[in-house]
Each structure stands twice: as structure tokens, then as C-alpha cells.
Amino acid sequence: MNVKVNPYEVEGKIDYDKLIKEFGVNKITPEVLEEIENITGEIHPYLKRGIFFAYRDLKKVLEEYKKGNKFFLYTGCGPSGPIHLGHVSTWLFTKWLQEKFDVELWFQFTDDEKFLYKNMSYDEIQKWTHENMLDVIALGFDPKKTHFLVDTKHAGIMYPEAIKVAKKITFSSIKSAFGFTDSNNIGSIFYTAMQTVPVFLPNVLKNENKPCLIPLGIDQDVHFRLSRDVVEKLGHQKPAIIHSKFMIPLTGPEGKMSSSNPDSAIFLTDSHEEVKRKINKYAFSGGRDTAEEQRKYGGNVEIDVACQWLKYFEESDKKLEKIYEDYRKGKLLSGEVKKILIEKINLFLALHQKRRKTAEKLLPKFIYKS
Ligand code: TRP
Numbered sequence: 001m002n003v004k005v006n007p008y009e010v011e012g013k014i015d016y017d018k019l020i021k022e023f024g025v026n027k028i029t030p031e032v033l034e035e036i037e038n039i040t041g042e043i044h045p046y047l048k049r050g051i052f053f054a055y056r057d058l059k060k061v062l063e064e065y066k067k068g069n070k071f072f073l074y075t076g077c078g079p080s081g082p083i084h085l086g087h088v089s090t091w092l093f094t095k096w097l098q099e100k101f102d103v104e105l106w107f108q109f110t111d112d113e114k115f116l117y118k119n120m121s122y123d124e125i126q127k128w129t130h131e132n133m134l135d136v137i138a139l140g141f142d143p144k145k146t147h148f149l150v151d152t153k154h155a156g157i158m159y160p161e162a163i164k165v166a167k168k169i170t171f172s173s174i175k176s177a178f179g180f181t182d183s184n185n186i187g188s189i190f191y192t193a194m195q196t197v198p199v200f201l202p203n204v205l206k207n208e209n210k211p212c213l214i215p216l217g218i219d220q221d222v223h224f225r226l227s228r229d230v231v232e233k234l235g236h237q238k239p240a241i242i243h244s245k246f247m248i249p250l251t252g253p254e255g256k257m258s259s260s261n262p263d264s265a266i267f268l269t270d271s272h273e274e275v276k277r278k279i280n281k282y283a284f285s286g287g288r289d290t291a292e293e294q295r296k297y298g299g300n301v302e303i304d305v306a307c308q309w310l311k312y313f314e315e316s317d318k319k320l321e322k323i324y325e326d327y328r329k330g331k332l333l334s335g336e337v338k339k340i341l342i343e344k345i346n347l348f349l350a351l352h353q354k355r356r357k358t359a360e361k362l363l364p365k366f367i368y369k370s
Helices: 016-023 030-040 058-066 085-101 111-117 122-138 155-166 171-178 186-199 201-206 218-233 272-282 291-297 305-313 317-329 334-357 359-366
Strands: 004-006 009-011 052-056 072-077 105-109 146-150 212-217 240-244
Touching: 004 218, 016 052, 016 218, 030 058, 030 085, 052 058, 052 218, 058 240, 072 085, 072 186, 085 212, 085 240, 085 305, 105 122, 105 186, 111 122, 111 186, 122 146, 122 334, 122 359, 146 359, 155 186, 155 201, 155 218, 171 186, 171 218, 186 201, 186 212, 186 218, 212 218, 218 240, 272 334, 305 317, 305 334, 317 334, 334 359
Parallel strands: 072 105, 072 212, 105 146, 212 240
Antiparallel strands: 004 009, 052 240
16 A cells, blocks of 8 residues: 555555655654753653654754743644544643643644534534543643634634735645645645644744744644744744654554544543453454464564554553563463553543543633633
């Protein structure tokens, strides 16, 4: 299958080193990790394990931070379905950054984008916007330092800035970046301007000039590739970016998890039984055909979904290494690794689902009020 990585299609077996070259981003090196650790005092497992693996302008932002100039964080959610574990990994890392650097986070809900790109009604998208906001809140962001922007609701402050961005991006660059043709709707042509606005909106609102750091899945990089120069022309700083790989789908190592394929993903609203069923039934195995063969020859950690997913859920490096070693040697069978994973995920979901029940009450604190 052809490899595709853009905001609207992720397909095939992705070679991340190749993407680094194609997109013109930098690889996160041990030296960069050390610079982060010097400030934060510890290094997040997702950084150590190469889940967040690339960046733009990150060193500059860290230098400024050390001089006492804080940045703000910006990330977002396209609300068109239930939240799955793939979304959550980026946001959990964002939360860690918010805590360790003690900075503000601006969180954009792109209801306009999803309405324009998906075959869904405006009302359905509004319902998902609401539901998704509750999940983001339940992850435990600090309401005092987190501001939600909902594109259609905050249009009054966003639109004047969006047209300034839009005026400096041509139809031909959008067309080639996204592969648009004459039959794409005109709203989707404009949309990149809306995703660019939070890069500098906080500075406009507060009359400041702080740098912006965007944690994102690398499929989202295109929007900012198109608009980083534009932002600078408008008198703002180019945003820094830190890129993550995709969490592989349950069903195997290609593409990314997707809300439109429920078997490929675990949703935050899935019950314990559902998690167990999906993992046992669909998680692609790197094991052998029989338990006997597995004991004798061992399994392949690299392609085994349960092993790979544990990178996101087993915080202890030692425990993870031991599981991998035992799996490679055939001491652990695929079903046993799945069992460990199911327990980890269900523990996480139990806490999440509990917090989600009280999230509604907190919602007004998160929505930005000018
Ligand atoms: N377009 C993203 C999506 O479909 C949502 C989004 C908006 C976003 N702004 C962002 C994601 C900034 C990462 C960073 O999910």
C-alpha cells in the first residue's frame, strides 16, 4: 500500500526517518533530551521511547525558557467521533509539558474543520465537540491554565486574525499541499487559516509576544508548514513544534487508529469487557502459531501490538524491558502480554471514566472568555 501521511489520510507502513527528511523536521537526539531534562528534572517515557521523535525550533524555545521567557502550549482536537487512545497519548504528553514547564495551554476544537471535511451534520459535530471537551477535561488539565477555543463559538476573536493569515496563502499552495481539486468545497480551502490562529492569538489577546510550542501527531505538520512563514510576516514568532508518531491500530502495524474503524481502536468510553474483547480478538500478534512454537522460538516484539501499546501504558522501563525480553525468549505468550495490557488500560479507563462524570461541571472554567 502507498504510504500517506497528511491530516486527512494516514495509510501504510510509515518510515519515520524518511518523514523527517521529507517534512524537513529535526530528529530528537539524546542531546535534546538532556536539555529538556535539565529543566524538567525528569524525562517523560514517551520522549525516552521515541514516541515523540521530531521537532521544529524546539531548542530556541528551551533557550528562551531558561532565560525566563515562558512559552505557551497549543494543541487541538477535531471533534467528529469518540476519543481513542491515539488522541490521548498526545494530550497526556501535553499535560506533562504543562505541569513541568508551568505554562498555559490553548486547546482548539475544530468543529468547523470536521463539519467541512466529514459527511456529518452540524448538529452531530456539535454533539461530538461537547463530548470530546469532557474527555479532554477528564484527563486532568489545570483549569486555571487551560483555555478552550471552539472555532464556531470563538469566531468573533478568531476570524479577524484568520483572514490576515488567509490573505497570505495562495489557493495553489493549499491545492498542492492537500491534493485538492476543483470539487473540494471552498470552506476546506480556507481552514488552514483557522488552525493557524491559536499560534499567536493568545499574544494578540494579551498584548504579549510569547513563543508557542505545539505538540502534535506528525500528520498535522502540513498546516504549520504552510503557515509558519506567514505567521512571521504578520509580525509574530514562528511556532515551535514537537511531533509524535502514531499509535498503531489494534489490527496491525499499518496506518493509524481511527474513530471510523471501531475495531482498530479503543475508545475512552469503552467498557472493561469491550476492552478485553477487542484486544483479545483483534490485537495483531507477533507470536508463533502455537504455544509450543512460541516457547521454543519466541515472539516478535516489534510487530506485536500488545507489546507496542505497552510503551504507552507501562511507565517502568525495567518492567517493560523484562516483558519484551520474556516475550522474545518465549517465556511469555501473546495471550499473557495481552492480559497485562488489558489490565493497564482498564485501570487508566476506570479513573478516566470516573473523572469524566464531573467534567461537565468544570466545562465553563475551561472555555475561553474574553
Ligand atoms: N486538525 C486537528 C484534528 O483534526 C485538530 C487541531 C487543531 C490540532 N489545532 C491543532 C491538532 C493543533 C494538533 C495541533 O485532529
